[in-house]
Amino acid sequence: MVFGKNGQVATALSHHLTETPFLGSDTANFLEPLSVLKSLELIKPKIVINASAYTAVDKAESERDAAMQINGTTPGLIANWCKENDAYLIHYSTDYVFQGDGDHSWTEDSPTNPINWYGTTKLQGENAIRESGCKAYIFRISWVYSPWGNNFPKTILRLAKERENLNIVNDQWGAPTDARDVAKVTANLVKNLTKNNVSAAPGLYHLRFEDFQTWYDFAVRIIEQARAKGEGLTLKSLNPISSEQFPTPAKRPKNSRLDTKHPKNLFT
Numbered sequence: 302m303v304f305g306k307n308g309q310v311a312t313a314l315s316h317h318l319t320e321t322p323f324l325g326s327d328t329a330n331f332l333e334p335l336s337v338l339k340s341l342e343l344i345k346p347k348i349v350i351n352a353s354a355y356t357a358v359d360k361a362e363s364e365r366d367a368a369m370q371i372n373g374t375t376p377g378l379i380a381n382w383c384k385e386n387d388a389y390l391i392h393y394s395t396d397y398v399f400q401g402d403g404d405h406s407w408t409e410d411s412p413t414n415p416i417n418w419y420g421t422t423k424l425q426g427e428n429a430i431r432e433s434g435c436k437a438y439i440f441r442i443s444w445v446y447s448p449w450g451n452n453f454p455k456t457i458l459r460l461a462k463e464r465e466n467l468n469i470v471n472d473q474w475g476a477p478t479d480a481r482d483v484a485k486v487t488a489n490l491v492k493n494l495t496k497n498n499v500s501a502a503p504g505l506y507h508l509r510f511e512d513f514q515t516w517y518d519f520a521v522r523i524i525e526q527a528r529a530k531g532e533g534l535t536l537k538s539l540n541p542i543s544s545e546q547f548p549t550p551a552k553r554p555k556n557s558r559l560d561t562k563h564p565k566n567l568f569t
């Protein structure tokens with residue numbers, strides 16, 4: 302079963318896992334853990350995928366309890382249920398667990414030290430899952446986009462049709478992640494787990510599918526593709542700026558380069 306129904310990764314997953322129950326917050330509300338445990342008891346899945354999360358990074362700074370419950374506490378309860386019922390758990394985490402300094406890349410062994418509340422809650426979720434001792438695959442991913450929901454490319458495209466000038470941060474480095482790539486890896490893992498034919502043991506894994514770049518680089522690519530497709534844009538100039546020129550309620554890591562100590566094709 303999948304927790305999350307309308308999110309980017311959940312929607313991408315729904316194209317692969319067509320026989321699987323997907324539960325939205327209307328049925329399994331992470332702010333009401335009993336509703337989550339009740340759905341686990343009802344369905345008794347052998348594999349649980351948690352694609353639900355509180356992902357509003359800036360809002361998390363002021364809605365601290367809700368973000369912690371959804372990202373930290375309830376995933377821990379799901380993990381405890383998986384441990385007790387010998388079920389696998391597949392869970393997603395984030396580059397925001399790192400403090401984001403330097404220009405090196407972060408592997409699964411790098412020390413964590415989140416600089417905002419969202420990152421703190423996601424790290425709490427990881428820790429709670431690991432402490433449960435359940436058979437969990439935790440995939441850290443970064444900068445998720447997709448044709449669904451709210452994301453950076455959609456915002457850039459909308460603004461490029463409304464404005465003549467856009468300022469985009471050019472000192473935060475990471476890798477955009479298409480939710481459809483995450484879904485492919487997850488569906489492949491589910492298939493292999495079902496057949497008892499997995500090449501990777503449960504554990505923590507970084508997933509990256511694209512080259513490191515800044516948000517500005519990503520925006521340039523989005524605009525180039527839109528122009529190539531003949532989209533009518535009002536945009537005349539795209540300007541690189543620093544993080545300091547674009548203050549946000551939540552601090553953003555400047556270095557979100559996720560790398561892996563594992564073979565790159567472990568899950569593909």
Ligand SMILES: NC(=O)c1ccc[n+]([C@@H]2O[C@H](COP(=O)([O-])OP(=O)(O)OC[C@H]3O[C@@H](n4cnc5c(N)ncnc54)[C@H](OP(=O)(O)O)[C@@H]3O)[C@@H](O)[C@H]2O)c1
Pocket residue numbers: 305306307308309310311324325326327329330331332351352353354355356371392393394395396423442443444445446450480
């Ligand atoms: N977005 C990113 O840039 C990014 C980057 C790194 C890691 N990640 C991680 O990747 C995973 C998937 O992210 P995403 O981008 O697909 O997220 P998303 O599009 O923001 O979707 C989040 C999902 O969480 C669900 N949710 C929110 N509050 C809930 C609640 N109280 N109870 C139950 N479900 C609730 C929503 O379900 P309803 O629609 O039913 O309310 C929604 O489907 C998350 O673990 C996220 O932390 C995301």
